[in-house]
Structures are given as structure tokens and as C-alpha cells.
Amino acid sequence: MILGKVIGTVWSTRKDEKLVGSKFLIVKQLELDYSITKNFVIAVDSVGAGVGEIVLVATGSSARQTSITQNKPVDAVIMAIVDKLDIPETKKID
Amino acid sequence: MVLGKVIGTIWATKKYETLTGFKMQFVQPLNSELKPIGEPIIAVDTIGAGPGEIIFFATSSEAVIPMRVPMAPVDAAIVGIVDSINSEIRLEDK
Numbered sequence: 001m002i003l004g005k006v007i008g009t010v011w012s013t014r015k016d017e018k019l020v021g022s023k024f025l026i027v028k029q030l031e032l033d034y035s036i037t038k039n040f041v042i043a044v045d046s047v048g049a050g051v052g053e054i055v056l057v058a059t060g061s062s063a064r065q066t067s068i069t070q071n072k073p074v075d076a077v078i079m080a081i082v083d084k085l086d087i088p089e090t091k092k093i094d
Numbered sequence: 095m096v097l098g099k100v101i102g103t104i105w106a107t108k109k110y111e112t113l114t115g116f117k118m119q120f121v122q123p124l125n126s127e128l129k130p131i132g133e134p135i136i137a138v139d140t141i142g143a144g145p146g147e148i149i150f151f152a153t154s155s156e157a158v159i160p161m162r163v164p165m166a167p168v169d170a171a172i173v174g175i176v177d178s179i180n181s182e183i184r185l186e187d188k
Contacts, residue, residue, distance in 0.1 A: 001118070001136040001169055003104075032102070032120065032134060046110050046167065056106065056118070056136055061155040062169035066110055070165070079167040080109035080118070087102030087120060088145050 001056045002041075003030045003082070006049050010042055018072040025049060025078060027057050032087055043076035044069055056080040095150045097124045097176065100143050104136060112166040119143060119172060121151055126181045137170035148176040 004027035012024065022044045029039040034054070043057050046066045055078045063077040064070055102120035117139040123132050128148065137151045140160040149172045152160070157171035 003136060047108050056104070056109075058167040058169045060169050062157060062167055065155065065158055065165045066167045067165070069167075077167045079113065080104075080106035082104055082106050084105040085102060085120070086105070086145075 001058050001079070003032075003085075004028055004041070004043075004055055004057050005030055005034075005036060006051050006053050006055055006078075007040075008051060016073050019074075022068065022072070022074070025051075027055060027076075027078065030054065032085070041076045043078045044072075044074050045078045047078055047081055049078050049081055054082040056082060095152050095173065097126070097128070097148065097150050097179075098122055098137075098172075099124055099128075099130075100139075100145050100147050100149060100172075101134060102145060110167050112161075112163045113138070113168070116140070116161065117142075119145075121149065121170070121172065124148070126179065128179075135170055137172050138166075138168050139172045141172060141175060143172050143175055150174045150176060 008026040010024035029037045098121040104118040121137045122134045151172045157168045
């Protein structure tokens with residue numbers, strides 16, 4: 001999974017019929033110190049996340065392993081909202 | 095599967111229902127000489143690893159198998175703690 005921050009919503013009227021009713025969020029990937037990277041992903045929300053929240057995103061075929069994304073053309077799903085990170089070694093190990 | 099080192103823990107109260115009770119850990123992928131490769135990822139801990147330990151983790155949809163639940167949006171899971179590594183071929187020699 002990757003750590004990300006929800007920065008926006010995607011509205012789409014014309015889409016695959018299996019995607020009707022899904023909520024799409026724009027998630028920017030974060031570094032361990034919460035700094036925002038360039039990478040982003042459009043993810044379906046399965047936990048009720050909102051703009052500004054720190055979330056975890058599961059990608060690939062695992063994204064279809066929820067009741068709301070099962071057998072749908074989805075490759076990223078928000079599956080947790082982060083309360084706290086605990087990283088004993090504050091600087092990245094190199 | 096990939097070698098890795100646990101570098102931190104994540105608290106997430108709100109998560110997909112089948113993930114309840116599972117701990118999530120930050121994992122830095124390592125090569126056979128235990129040098130960091132790539133970016134840290136988040137993996138579900140199915141065996142009780144702690145920060146600082148060398149582990150191996152399974153990725154993609156196979157990561158759901160050790161969780162013993164029918165469906166879970168998980169793309170990486172820690173499946174073993176490494177006791178020792180005996181390697182004659184080093185990645186840099188290839």
C-alpha cells in the first residue's frame with residue numbers, strides 16, 4: 001500500500017457502467033515526513049475519506065478485493081484513514 | 095516475495111472492515127546484502143513483526159492469502175521474519 005493525501009474529487013458522468021455510484025478521489029503520494037511527492041493516483045473510496053485526509057491506497061488487482069470494487073475496472077482503492085505514523089528512525093534509512 | 099526491514103507502524107482506526115485487528119507496518123525493501131532498494135511501502139503484518147526486524151513480504155493480490163479472510167484490499171503482507179541469510183551470489187555481481 002502507499003501513503004497518500006486526498007487532494008480532490010473526480011466527477012465523471014460518462015464512465016464504465018460498473019463504476020456508477022463509485023466515489024473517485026485524487027490521492028497524492030506522501031513521503032514518510034508527510035511531504036507531498038509528484039506521484040498521484042485516482043482511487044475509489046471504500047472507507048468514507050474526505051479531502052485533506054491522510055489515507056492508505058491499495059493498488060493493482062488487490063484493489064478489487066472490496067465489496068464495492070469487486071469485479072469492477074478499478075486498480076486503486078482507499079482502504080484506511082491514517083491516525084498516526086510511528087517511525088522510530090526519523091530519517092530514511094540509507 | 096521481497097526482503098524488507100520494518101521501519102515504522104501505522105495507526106488507522108477507520109479502515110476496510112475485513113482489516114480490523116491487523117497491524118500495518120512501514121517496510122523498506124532490501125536487496126540480498128540488506129541495502130535499501132526503492133521506496134518504503136506499507137504492508138499488513140500477519141505474523142507480529144516489530145520495527146527494526148528483517149522480514150519478507152508478499153505483494154499483489156497474493157498478499158490476501160495469509161490473512162485468512164475471503165476479501166481484503168491488501169497489496170502487500172509480511173509473511174515471515176528472517177533469521178539468517180546465506181547468499182553466495184550477490185546482486186551486484188550479476
